[in-house]
Amino acid sequence: MSTSAESLKKLVENTVDRHRESVGPLMPVLHSIQDALGYVPAEAVPLLASAMNLSRAEIHGVMSFYHDFRSKPAGRHIIHLCRAEACQSMGSRDLEVHARTRLGIDFGETTPDGLFTLEPVYCLGNCACSPSIRIGDETHARVSTEKFDTLIAGLESQE
Numbered sequence: 001m002s003t004s005a006e007s008l009k010k011l012v013e014n015t016v017d018r019h020r021e022s023v024g025p026l027m028p029v030l031h032s033i034q035d036a037l038g039y040v041p042a043e044a045v046p047l048l049a050s051a052m053n054l055s056r057a058e059i060h061g062v063m064s065f066y067h068d069f070r071s072k073p074a075g076r077h078i079i080h081l082c083r084a085e086a087c088q089s090m091g092s093r094d095l096e097v098h099a100r101t102r103l104g105i106d107f108g109e110t111t112p113d114g115l116f117t118l119e120p121v122y123c124l125g126n127c128a129c130s131p132s133i134r135i136g137d138e139t140h141a142r143v144s145t146e147k148f149d150t151l152i153a154g155l156e157s158q159e
């Protein structure tokens with residue numbers, strides 16, 4: 001998703017206005033911008049800083065502390081791989097290594113073809129069927145390395 005400087009400015013101003021009465025509005029503002037654009041562009045940071053009377057460092061700090069926020073557009077398919085305890089006890093660490101190798105990217109990155117973004121998540125509410133991943137809106141249970149490859153190959157073949 002790309003946006004012109006003018007429409008980005010408008011989006012930031014409208015979003016900040018909508019959340020002006022909130023307590024600690026930065027998080028909902030960032031979420032709203034990411035919902036609208038799919039990410040929070042670097043150009044939005046100075047606009048937000050000025051509109052919210054915050055420093056750029058404060059905004060960068062929040063964005064890097066909370067893994068929810070992306071500063072670049074995501075791939076067509078966002079893969080959330082669970083790194084929480086129940087999944088770890090069922091082998092998600094091996095799955096992580098496999099996923100990073102198979103896709104050739106680390107967490108928070110997108111494949112060069114723009115197809116996949118890999119994100120960590122800390123419980124998908126599917127602990128009884130660990131290890132779990134979510135691709136888009138769909139949660140997949142008991143994901144072995146083989147099952148992961150099958151899911152990825154299925155998505156690649158749709159392109």
Ligand code: FES
Pocket residue numbers: 082083084085086087088122123124125126127130131132
């Ligand atoms: S710990 Fe992975 S789904 Fe709950």
